[in-house]
Amino acid sequence: MGAYYDEIEIEDMTWDEVKGVYHYPCPCGDRFEISRRQLANYEDIATCPSCSLVIRVIYDPLDFEDEPPDSEQGTEQNDEDELEESDDDHFEDALDKLILHDDVKVPAVALCA
DSSP, X not given: OOOOSEEEEGGGSEEETTXXXXXXXXXXXXXXXXEHHHHHTTOOEEEOXXXXXXXXXEOOGGGXXXXXXXXXXXHHHHHHHHHHHHHHHHHHHHHHHOOOOTTXXXXXXXXXX
């Protein structure tokens, strides 16, 4: 990837304990985010969840080598897994209740070129 909005040093970013991410203000009003897990996996792209801008994070990967790459803090990962399972269950329930009708008529729309 070559089109970064900017390159920001990790020291200029702020650690968010609640979300477990480093963040940096985005011009759209939201903020770029990157997790310690991503940094431990040598990922250096922080994304903004509200727009298409990305920044490159300048950091020393050795600072994050002790971070477990496959799971962030154990209890948080377990909570996320439980949440994902409940979302999957909810999705499966919705599929069970889904009814498709063959007799639905879609109105014709004229397209002008």
